[in-house]
Amino acid sequence: MPPSDSSSKQLPPVVEFRGVDFCYSTQTVLHNIHLSAERNRVTALIGPSGCGKSTLLRCVNRMNERFISARVSQGQVFVKGKNIHDADVDLTQLRKQVGMVFQKSNPFPKSIYDNVAYGLRIHGVTTKDILDDAVERALRSAVLWQELKDRLNQNALRLSGGEQQRLCIARAIATNPDVLLMDEPCSALDPIATLQIEELMQQLARDYTVIFVTHNMQQAVRVSDYTAFLHLGKLIEFGDTEELFSNPKQKLTESYLRGTFS
Amino acid sequence: MIPTPIHPKIDPANPFVGQQSRNQTLESFVRWVLRFGTLVIVSVTAAIVLHIAVKGAPVALSREWPFVNVAFLTELPSTLHVIQDNQGHIIETDVNGADVIKMQLGANLREEKTISYSGGGILGPIVGTAMLVIVSVGVALFLGVASAIYLSEYASHGKFIEMVRLAILNLAGVPSVVFGLFGLGAFVLTAPVFTNSPLDRAIFTLPLGFTTLSFQGWDTCVLSGGFTLAFVILPVIITASEQCLQAVPLEFRETSMALGATRWQTIWRAVLPFATPGILTSSILGIARAAGETAPIMFTAALAFKDKLPWQKDQIPLPADASLFAHWEQSIQRFLAIFTESVQALPYHIYTLAARIPQNEYSERAQYGSVFVFLILVASLAATSIWMRRSLRAKYKW
Numbered sequence: 001m002p003p004s005d006s007s008s009k010q011l012p013p014v015v016e017f018r019g020v021d022f023c024y025s026t027q028t029v030l031h032n033i034h035l036s037a038e039r040n041r042v043t044a045l046i047g048p049s050g051c052g053k054s055t056l057l058r059c060v061n062r063m064n065e066r067f068i069s070a071r072v073s074q075g076q077v078f079v080k081g082k083n084i085h086d087a088d089v090d091l092t093q094l095r096k097q098v099g100m101v102f103q104k105s106n107p108f109p110k111s112i113y114d115n116v117a118y119g120l121r122i123h124g125v126t127t128k129d130i131l132d133d134a135v136e137r138a139l140r141s142a143v144l145w146q147e148l149k150d151r152l153n154q155n156a157l158r159l160s161g162g163e164q165q166r167l168c169i170a171r172a173i174a175t176n177p178d179v180l181l182m183d184e185p186c187s188a189l190d191p192i193a194t195l196q197i198e199e200l201m202q203q204l205a206r207d208y209t210v211i212f213v214t215h216n217m218q219q220a221v222r223v224s225d226y227t228a229f230l231h232l233g234k235l236i237e238f239g240d241t242e243e244l245f246s247n248p249k250q251k252l253t254e255s256y257l258r259g260t261f262s
Numbered sequence: 263m264i265p266t267p268i269h270p271k272i273d274p275a276n277p278f279v280g281q282q283s284r285n286q287t288l289e290s291f292v293r294w295v296l297r298f299g300t301l302v303i304v305s306v307t308a309a310i311v312l313h314i315a316v317k318g319a320p321v322a323l324s325r326e327w328p329f330v331n332v333a334f335l336t337e338l339p340s341t342l343h344v345i346q347d348n349q350g351h352i353i354e355t356d357v358n359g360a361d362v363i364k365m366q367l368g369a370n371l372r373e374e375k376t377i378s379y380s381g382g383g384i385l386g387p388i389v390g391t392a393m394l395v396i397v398s399v400g401v402a403l404f405l406g407v408a409s410a411i412y413l414s415e416y417a418s419h420g421k422f423i424e425m426v427r428l429a430i431l432n433l434a435g436v437p438s439v440v441f442g443l444f445g446l447g448a449f450v451l452t453a454p455v456f457t458n459s460p461l462d463r464a465i466f467t468l469p470l471g472f473t474t475l476s477f478q479g480w481d482t483c484v485l486s487g488g489f490t491l492a493f494v495i496l497p498v499i500i501t502a503s504e505q506c507l508q509a510v511p512l513e514f515r516e517t518s519m520a521l522g523a524t525r526w527q528t529i530w531r532a533v534l535p536f537a538t539p540g541i542l543t544s545s546i547l548g549i550a551r552a553a554g555e556t557a558p559i560m561f562t563a564a565l566a567f568k569d570k571l572p573w574q575k576d577q578i579p580l581p582a583d584a585s586l587f588a589h590w591e592q593s594i595q596r597f598l599a600i601f602t603e604s605v606q607a608l609p610y611h612i613y614t615l616a617a618r619i620p621q622n623e624y625s626e627r628a629q630y631g632s633v634f635v636f637l638i639l640v641a642s643l644a645a646t647s648i649w650m651r652r653s654l655r656a657k658y659k660w
Contacts, residue, residue, distance in 0.1 A: 095522035
């Protein structure tokens, strides 16, 4: 879906990678990445297995730091105009404003309300009214409010797979982040649930900037505005989704799109 | 000559017919050996429990409502007087009743026997054991879970941490008597106390202006015994807690961190609640062990005889017009006395009855009664722990 309004082109990109190299101890897994994600647009990261898509995604909220000796060895990552590796960046604030949804839906074994309110509670919100409003807003955005408004105290594990993943999305957007990162959000779901999540992703782009990783090329075509194709840690091609899929400029991109390798 | 292979019987209707080969025989043999082993364990346990139940139940239970021997459970141990008169009647009573009966019988008295600790009841030991268990499990759970959290969530992997784990495992193998001596040296004789008049035997004193921090020990009391017992059960609690924490899926921690939680918030909200059922189960073993250990409390908490319960400590009676504050102060002192007085304890009481006084039918009766009550006490503590674990697991199941 191409961006139609030109006003977005004047705003700086929300997420920007400038010449980023990333390595796990001695092995470099990302080489010289130049990438940017526009505000209120959906950006897809595609590529064969092991090309570094998830690593790239996790750089945006510095989740890779959970692994020992994983670091950005060159270049900078900018989110909302600030280098996130600066010393004065508070990691909890960064992660409050950059939400993440994982591949396998993992709601906490608590009630639906407690799941969605989790992010707000850890940032110090305790007033019941504020929490109630935020939970309702998040569940509405995730198209779950009508279904679940009467059973907010039910254990979240009793929901179906698709509902659980939407609950995880609601949990991630409850803190009102600017960026939403999604790591293969539909790979564990059935086709109907997948379609629901894809619709949701397009709706979410109205309020948030979405970056997602996918194995499914058709999904990238259906949902995203911009696509980045990675191979073995290098960014091969990045551009408008329609352009990239109909007129790929690189031979490697063309081979991948044709299905020669995956 | 090459031996010809033995072909199994081929049944045209059933291609999967069983073959009576050596493997099958070995299989049944092993199965019976394992059954026999289990049977031995079960019979030994049953023998012990039934023996105690059969001999102890008549002492601790009674035939009418309320079906327990209330006197046995609510009186302090006292000396049993057995008076026999010339007609051969035997009367059992305590020291006051004995005086009365002797006066009544006069010259009719044939003989009087006194058996220590076998009269009255076992309230003192029950209360003492309960206090010791509460203090030791409380201290051990706090220290143990804190160590387990540090070891599994915060500590970086390396040689030092492996040595710490090895040290904790070694602690599990230390004999109980050694723990008792450790408790004697560390808590009874040299633990720090705030006091205005330090004793001469204190190894170190630190004057602090309005009071003195004196390392003179806590003396034999529930605190010393409780802390010593806490160290006895600490290794079990640490290793079990660590395993429970590591059993919580990694995804919970990842999600929590991705939402912007600090490490402690993650542990407190997304890890500990789900590890708690397992930690409480591990405390079952701890409770049973803390209740039953004799050697660690021999030097640090227990007395053979005490005529008062801990909160009945003697205090200066207040004058009639004493202020409310003075009454409050006395009540608080009474409460604190629970922890600073020495107590009787069930295992030590059983030891005294069995090994420190001459044996006869009366002392044997008291022994079995005490052991029976002791078993019931430990079993009910364990049952409470299992019930708590069950209800928590239902709430936090994943």
